Amino acid sequence: MRIGVDLDNTLIYYDRLFKKLAVSSGxxxxxxxxxxxxxxxxxxxxxxxxxxxxxxxGCVYGEAIEDADAFSGAIRFLWRAKHKGHKVFIVSHKTKFAHHDSSVNLREQALKWLANNKIYGASTCNLVDDVFFLPTKEKKIEKFNDLKLDVIIDDLVEIIEHPFLDKHINAILFSSNDIEKNNLNRFSSWSGIDNYLLGDYEKSDCELFIKDSGIGTVNSCCSYNKGGNSSVWKVEVNNKYVFSLKYYNNDLMHADRRKTEIKSIKFMRQFGLDNIPDFVMTDKYLETSLFSHINADPVQTLTKDRVDVVVNFLKKLKCMGRNQEFSLASAACLSGVDIVDQIDLRISQIQTACILNAELDTFIQQSFLPLFERLKVWSKKHWPGNDDFNNVIDIERQTLTPSDMGVHNMLEDCDGNIFFIDFEYFGFDDPVKTTSDFLFQPQNKIDVELGKYWVASMNKIFSGGDNAFMERLMASWPLYGLCWCLIMLNKYHEINRQQRMQSKGHAQSEYSTIKLEKLKKAEKLLDFIKLNYQEFPYSK
Structure with a gap:
């Protein structure tokens, strides 16, 4: 393939840099x-x-551009494309100088950014074949056509739908914005584009990464965990060492899962937790890490003994969490308002899918939203008297947590030892959220009796320093349940359609069936919440 890629807001992500400079400028x-x-x-x-x-x-696109990030997954896509023999060209609409400043050459600054990020110009190992800067959008379209491209990737609809763009070009819109157009081939992540154009990760990708890292020669490798957020391979090197090679699929809400996981594993290892992977090395540009391989099988079901191991793990995290410089866990909720905001955010993310799916719209409008309004009032009324629904709980009552805790992230070896994996969302959170999420995680399949045991165990750990723990749990668990109803409906997010479908190998005909199955599960959970929210079902 011959692939043309836009630069600004397609390869280079500016949002964090714009905010940083806007704040510093007042x-x-x-x-x-x-x-x-x-x-x-x-x-x-x-x-x-x-x-x-x-x-x-002008400042952002000029001298400050060196602090801009690459979009997650973009450099890894270029790396894979190069080594699979594809030709990639960067084609950018960029003038030489900013409107009000002729002292800084914007094109030269962009080339420096490409060199610093090991994309083009830093060495003989360029990831792209050439870079073109054009003064107008019309000239950019001409260059796309002159290069006889098979594919272009751009963030502007006006480029993708330009009347003079060669109709034989597969035009991909890279955008996280809701656009009510079914005819656009649109992706919100580079991992989705990667999977769509280059296919699933293969043995050759693993071999090349290990070779480029200087670790050794791959004897064998196989994929054993492929999901929407990451892909993990078991790799044997030099007939001696066995590693887990992990490719991360980040997004704008989870900017650097790799960095979070490495920091958390190093921290836990430092404090003596050894039932977790051991970190070996990482590549920040390719967003890939290597860990020691754990010779164990996935846990299939939860028992009281396995719940005890989870509780003990969380207890250790609670004890070591004081004064540690970790940020909040992914989707952390430290107040009642935070939970409501999480639900509102997820509702907004599913609006386009509601327009395109009548059955989903009916569920949201007629079942979900009325209960949501009722639960907001009920939860505020039953919130602990010493706390305010709007106020964040103090740091002494927060705890470190993996956030995504469940059987899907647990392994058990032949001796019955339990190991925990996947710490991409690690950070501080309200232990009430950890408790609720564990109850609602679909793969945990917790019945009421085991749920009571789990809640009693968590209460024993956390109520000592937080006498409002149980009261806050009973007031908030129905709202967390609503969050999980919406999480189950992620399949409806049209913006992630290609990524999820391709990563799991589903044909288009299967996709509608999967969505309807998820909707039925969400309806079942909503009915459970509606029947039980006034009488907490997990009290002893």
């Missing part, structure tokens, strides 16, 4: 939330806003 506050588009709108509404925005933009 244009937005430190606690500002929103992407580049929201920052632009805000600044343009200020006095002399257009000029101030263009100044900020």
């Amino acid at each position: 244009l937005v506050t430190q606690n500002w939330t929103g992407d580049k588009a929201k920052i632009r709108k805000h600044i343009r509404e200020l006095s002399n806003g257009e000029h101030r925005w263009q100044q900020l933009q």
